[in-house]
Amino acid sequence: xxxxxxxxxxxxxxxxxxxxxxxxxxxxxxxxxxxxxxxxxxxxxxxxxxxxxxxxxxxxxxxxxxxxxxxxxxxxxxxxxxxxxxxxxxxxxxxxxxxxxxxxxxxxxxxxxxxxxxxxxxxxxxxxxxxxxxxxxxxxxxxxxxxxxxxxxxxxxxxxxxxxxxxxxxxxxxxxxxxxxxxxxxxxxxxxxxxxxxxxxxxxxxxxxxxxxxxxxxxxxxxxxxxxxxxxxxxxxxxxxxxxxxxxxxxxxxxxxxxxxxxxxxxxxxxxxxxxxxxxxxxxxxxxxxxxxxxxxxxxxxxxxxxxxxxxxxxxxxxxxxxxxxxxxxxxxxxxxxx
Numbered sequence: 567x568x569x570x571x572x573x574x575x576x577x578x579x580x581x582x583x584x585x586x587x588x589x590x591x592x593x594x595x596x597x598x599x600x601x602x603x604x605x606x607x608x609x610x611x612x613x614x615x616x617x618x619x620x621x622x623x624x625x626x627x628x629x630x631x632x633x634x635x636x637x638x639x640x641x642x643x644x645x646x647x648x649x650x651x652x653x654x655x656x657x658x659x660x661x662x663x664x665x666x667x668x669x670x671x672x673x674x675x676x677x678x679x680x681x682x683x684x685x686x687x688x689x690x691x692x693x694x695x696x697x698x699x700x701x702x703x704x705x706x707x708x709x710x711x712x713x714x715x716x717x718x719x720x721x722x723x724x725x726x727x728x729x730x731x732x733x734x735x736x737x738x739x740x741x742x743x744x745x746x747x748x749x750x751x752x753x754x755x756x757x758x759x760x761x762x763x764x765x766x767x768x769x770x771x772x773x774x775x776x777x778x779x780x781x782x783x784x785x786x787x788x789x790x791x792x793x794x795x796x797x798x799x800x801x802x803x804x805x806x807x808x809x810x811x812x813x814x815x816x817x818x819x820x821x822x823x824x825x826x827x828x829x830x831x832x833x834x835x836x837x838x839x840x841x842x843x844x845x846x847x848x849x850x851x852x853x854x855x856x857x858x859x860x861x862x863x864x865x866x867x868x869x870x871x872x873x874x875x876x877x878x879x880x881x882x883x884x885x886x887x888x889x890x891x892x893x894x895x896x897x898x899x900x901x902x903x904x905x
Contacts, residue, residue, distance in 0.1 A: 582861055583607045587644045589636060589659050591615035591624035593735075594673060595650035599628035601850050602648075608857065614639050636662060644668055646860050648700070648853070653739070657682040660697075664689045669696040669860045671853070675747055675880065676873035683877055687870035698856045698866035699873030701751045705851040707844035708822040712806055712815055713756060715826055715841055719810035724753055724791040726806050729799035732772065740775030742768070742883050745795045750783075751868070751876040756808065759787035760875070766883040771798060781883050815841075 584607065588598045591613050602610040612631035613624045621632035633639045636659060639647070646669040649659050656677050663670050670690070676699050677683040690697035703709055726749040733744075754761060763784035768776040777797040784790055804819035814827040822843045829837040855867040 583609060584645045584857055584860060585609045585611050585643055586857070587611045587639045587642075587647045588613040589615075589639070589647055589649045590651035590673075591617070591620035591632065592650060595648075596624045596627050597849055598648045598650055598853065599624055599630050601847070601853050603628055603630060605850075605854065605857070611642050611644050612639050640666055640668070646670070646696070646857065648856070649673060650700075653678050653743075657686060660686045661689055664693050664695055664697075667693060667695055669856075671698045671700055671856045672870075672873070673700040674702075674751075674873065675743055675877045676870065677877065680874060680878045680881060683870070683874040687874060690870060696856070696860045696863070696866055697870040698859060699868045699870060700852065701748065701868045701873065701876070702848050702852050703748045703752060703819070704755060704868060705846070705848040705855070706819050706822070707846055707848070708817045708819045708824050709752065709806070711824040711841050711843045712808060712817045715813070715815045715824065716756060716808050716810055719812055721757055721787075721789050722809045722811065724756060724789060724806070724808050726752065726791070726793045728793065728795045728804055730797065730802040731800055732777070732797045738775075740768075740770075740773065740884075741777055741779050741795045741797055742766075742781070742880050746779055746781060746793050746883070747876055747880045749793045749795070750781075750879045751872070752806070753783060753785070753789075753791045753793075754872070754876060754879075757785045757787055757789045757791075759785040759789065761791075761879050762786050764879060764882045764886050766886055768884070773797065776884070779883070783879075 586602050586608055588595050595613060599610060599613045602608055610630050612633050614633045614636050615621050616634060625632050647663050648671040649656055650673045651659055653675055656672055660670055660672055677686060687697065728745050728749055761783045765782040767780040769778040770776050771778055779795050781793040802820060806817045806819065808815045812828065815824065817824040824841040824843055825838060826841055827836050827838050859866045
């Protein structure tokens with residue numbers, strides 16, 4: 567086969583139409599269905615949810631068919647599925663899809679436990695199906711701009727703030743699994759290094775599970791990082807700062823503004839500039855990346871192994887006891903000498 571014919575074959579494969587479905591018709595799953603419905607060379611087969619009210623809402627908002635169970639969707643024929651069901655169901659649904667050679671994107675966290683996450687990864691590898699984990703924040707244009715700005719830099723520290731009001735929908739997890747796992751993934755992605763030290767401070771102020779978390783980390787490459795997250799702030803804030811030896815990068819993930827400080831001088835002066843940031847919808851970019859990996863057989867943008875690694879660190883934050891305060895004796899003044 568000529569190189570031209572080979573290139574045409576690859577191009578045709580990339581454009582191949584795919585039949586896709588969504589499991590879970592909550593807010594996130596309905597958004598998946600909406601995005602799939604607008605992608606080229608993609609047929610949105612339907613969305614699955616056991617609750618009639620969820621199915622009705624998804625049908626109205628996403629304009630797709632709805633099924634009461636996974637078997638009904640699979641019977642219609644699907645090449646790929648995104649799993650946006652409650653986390654405790656991820657393992658069961660993922661294995662059912664993998665057993666039928668269906669490619670899957672599993673929303674974060676990949677599973678409720680590291681063991682179940684590893685089980686999903688191993689099953690996908692054996693079956694040769696694409697597995698991607700839905701860490702959508704990587705596809706935020708502001709995050710992409712930060713990643714590009716620090717590429718090749720000697721990173722010293724990372725600070726991330728992800729706070730907001732108490733969520734209207736209660737789940738069976740606290741802020742570490744619900745929110746901080748996004749930023750654990752970003753720290754690993756920015757540094758391209760594993761997290762080797764974890765120092766968490768957690769508190770349950772108004773919820774049964776932790777609703778305040780101050781998390782400190784050290785990566786294998788020596789980067790210090792911390793995450794400040796809570797459900798007590800009356801407004802949403804999503805900020806990232808990265809200090810390197812040559813620059814200081816600040817990003818607002820909500821307004822998508824990224825600023826770079828550079829050219830530091832001995833007198834304390836420096837230069838600043840705003841970096842260009844794209845306008846893509848993060849979820850749309852994520853789902854396009856997933857389908858591209860399905861079509862080409864390439865490595866997923868967020869692999870199953872990466873999803874398990876971030877989950878493992880999040881669970882360590884929940885299981886690691888906080889360091890006790892220094893003994894009171896250390897705070898006493900010098901002893902009075904008798905005599």
